[in-house]
Amino acid sequence: MGPDFKMNIELTIEKIAFGGDGLGFVDGKAYFVEGALPGERVLARIKNDKKNYGKARLLRILLPSPERVEPPCPYVRACGGCQYQHLRYEEELRWKELQVRESFAKELRADAPFIQPIRRGPKEYGYRQSITLHRTVKTNQKPHPLAFIGRDNHSFVFIENCMLADENLKSVFAAPHALGKYEIKRVFKIGQDKGIVSSEEDRLYRVPLGGEVFWAHSRGFFQNNLDVTELVAEEVAEIVRETAPSRFIDLYSGVGTFTVLSAPKIPELCCFEQSPYAIDCLRRNLNERGLPGAIFRGKVEQMFPNFWLGNRKEDSFILLDPPRLGITPQLAEFFSKADMITNLVYLACDLQILLRDLRIILSKGNYRIRTVVPFDMFPRTKHLEVLAWLERA
Ligand SMILES: C[S@@+](CC[C@H](N)C(=O)[O-])C[C@H]1O[C@@H](n2cnc3c(N)ncnc32)[C@H](O)[C@@H]1O
Structure with missing residues (x-):
C-alpha cells in the first residue's frame, strides 16, 4: 500500500509524463509531481491518491536537475498555459x-x-498569433480587463503580457474591454499589417503564410x-x-x-x-x-x-x-x-x-x-x- 493522503513523500523523478508532470515511484507506486524534473530528488505532498497512482504537489527540490531553468514568465505559477518553462x-x-x-x-x-x-x-516564445481572454465580471457591458483561466481551472489570472503571444498582441492584455451581453470570452489575432483583429468583429482579414497571403475570418480558425x-x-x-x-x-x-x-x-x-x-x-x-x-x-x-x-x-x-x-x-x-x-x-x-x-x-x-x-x-x-x-x- 502507498503512503497516506496528505502525507509528504520524498522521491526521485525518473521521467516526464505526457502533460509535463515529473514521474517517480514510492514503494512501486507511481506519483506525478507537477514542476519536478527527471533526475531530481524532491519532497512532495500527496494531494490525490488513487489505487494505482497518485498526484503530489512539489514542496521542495532537494537535488535540482542541471536542465532546470528559471521560468521567464512572472505568471507561470498561477497561469495554466505553460507546463515546460522550468526546463531547457x-x-x-x-x-x-x-x-x-x-x-x-x-x-x-x-x-x-x-x-x-x-x-x-x-521561436520558443512569442509565436502565438492568437490568444483567448475570458470575461471576469458578471455584468460585462462596461469595459473591464479580461483574463486567462488559472492552473486550478477556475481562478482568473490578470496579466500585462503573455510570453507565448506575438509582441503585437501586447496591448490587449491589460486594456479594458466591453463585452457583449452573451460574450464570455474574446479571441484576439494578428492580421497582415500586424493590426489586431478580434472575435467581436465580423470581418475578413489577411494572413501571410508560406509565401502566400490567405483570407481568414475574425471568428474562424486559423x-x-x-x-x-x-x-x-x-x-x-x-x-x-x-x-x-x-x-x-x-x-x-x-x-x-x-x-x-x-x-x-x-x-x-x-x-x-x-x-x-x-x-x-x-x-x-x-x-x-x-x-x-x-x-x-x-x-x-x-x-x-x-x-x-x-x-x-x-x-x-x-x-x-x-x-x-x-x-x-x-x-x-x-x-x-x-x-x-x-x-x-x-x-x-x-x-x-x-x-x-x-x-x-x-x-x-x-x-x-x-x-x-x-x-x-x-x-x-x-x-x-x-x-x-x-x-x-
Ligand atoms: C484544426 S482546424 C484545421 C483547418 C485547416 N486544415 C487549416 O489548417 O487551417 C479544423 C477545422 O475543421 C472544421 N470543422 C470542425 N468540425 C467539423 C466537422 N464536423 N465537419 C467539417 N468541418 C469541421 C473547423 O471549422 C476548422 O476549420
Missing part, C-alpha cells in the same frame, strides 16, 4: 519526442523506426504558429510529391491552408468544411489562385462516406486535420474498411486523440504506418502537433 527548451523537445515514441509503441505496438525526430520552429505551420505544409507537400495523386481531398480544410500550400498543382481538389466563416475565405483563397477546388459544405462525418462511395478513386490523397477532439468512431471505422484509399495523412493537435483514432483506423489491417512526424507547434506547453502518414497495406 532542447530538453522539452527531447521529452516530447520520447512521449510520441513511447505512446506509439505502447498504444499501437508500433516500433519507433518510422517516427522522425521532432521538428521545431525558430493556424496559431505560422513558422511551424509552414514546416507542416512542406512535409505534406513532400508526401504529395512522392505519391503524385490525381485528387487531393482536404477534410476539415478550414480556409484551405494545406490545399493551397501543399497541393496546388494536383488536378482535382476537394475541400470539406462546415464553418461558414471558413468557407467564405476558402472560396476566396481558391478563386484568387484560379484553383479548381470543389467545396463540400457541412460535417465531414456526414458527407465524406457518401462522397467516397460514389467517387472512389485509387490515387486519391486524403488529408485529415480535425479539431482537437478528433474524428467520430464511425468515421474512423469507415476509414478502416474503405477500400481503395491508398494514402491518408492524419494531422492531430492531440497525441492521445490521434492514437485513439488510429487504433480504429488500423484495426482491420488495411493500412501500415509509413511515417510519423512530431512538430513542436506549441513550445513551452504540453501540446504538440503530430502528422501520421498511413498507406495501404
Whole structure:
C-alpha cells in the first residue's frame, strides 16, 4: 500500500509524463509531481491518491536537475498555459519526442523506426498569433480587463503580457474591454499589417503564410504558429510529391491552408468544411489562385462516406486535420474498411486523440504506418502537433 493522503513523500523523478508532470515511484507506486524534473530528488505532498497512482504537489527540490531553468514568465505559477518553462527548451523537445515514441509503441505496438525526430520552429516564445481572454465580471457591458483561466481551472489570472503571444498582441492584455451581453470570452489575432483583429468583429482579414497571403475570418480558425505551420505544409507537400495523386481531398480544410500550400498543382481538389466563416475565405483563397477546388459544405462525418462511395478513386490523397477532439468512431471505422484509399495523412493537435483514432483506423489491417512526424507547434506547453502518414497495406 502507498503512503497516506496528505502525507509528504520524498522521491526521485525518473521521467516526464505526457502533460509535463515529473514521474517517480514510492514503494512501486507511481506519483506525478507537477514542476519536478527527471533526475531530481524532491519532497512532495500527496494531494490525490488513487489505487494505482497518485498526484503530489512539489514542496521542495532537494537535488535540482542541471536542465532546470528559471521560468521567464512572472505568471507561470498561477497561469495554466505553460507546463515546460522550468526546463531547457532542447530538453522539452527531447521529452516530447520520447512521449510520441513511447505512446506509439505502447498504444499501437508500433516500433519507433518510422517516427522522425521532432521538428521545431525558430521561436520558443512569442509565436502565438492568437490568444483567448475570458470575461471576469458578471455584468460585462462596461469595459473591464479580461483574463486567462488559472492552473486550478477556475481562478482568473490578470496579466500585462503573455510570453507565448506575438509582441503585437501586447496591448490587449491589460486594456479594458466591453463585452457583449452573451460574450464570455474574446479571441484576439494578428492580421497582415500586424493590426489586431478580434472575435467581436465580423470581418475578413489577411494572413501571410508560406509565401502566400490567405483570407481568414475574425471568428474562424486559423493556424496559431505560422513558422511551424509552414514546416507542416512542406512535409505534406513532400508526401504529395512522392505519391503524385490525381485528387487531393482536404477534410476539415478550414480556409484551405494545406490545399493551397501543399497541393496546388494536383488536378482535382476537394475541400470539406462546415464553418461558414471558413468557407467564405476558402472560396476566396481558391478563386484568387484560379484553383479548381470543389467545396463540400457541412460535417465531414456526414458527407465524406457518401462522397467516397460514389467517387472512389485509387490515387486519391486524403488529408485529415480535425479539431482537437478528433474524428467520430464511425468515421474512423469507415476509414478502416474503405477500400481503395491508398494514402491518408492524419494531422492531430492531440497525441492521445490521434492514437485513439488510429487504433480504429488500423484495426482491420488495411493500412501500415509509413511515417510519423512530431512538430513542436506549441513550445513551452504540453501540446504538440503530430502528422501520421498511413498507406495501404
Ligand atoms: C484544426 S482546424 C484545421 C483547418 C485547416 N486544415 C487549416 O489548417 O487551417 C479544423 C477545422 O475543421 C472544421 N470543422 C470542425 N468540425 C467539423 C466537422 N464536423 N465537419 C467539417 N468541418 C469541421 C473547423 O471549422 C476548422 O476549420
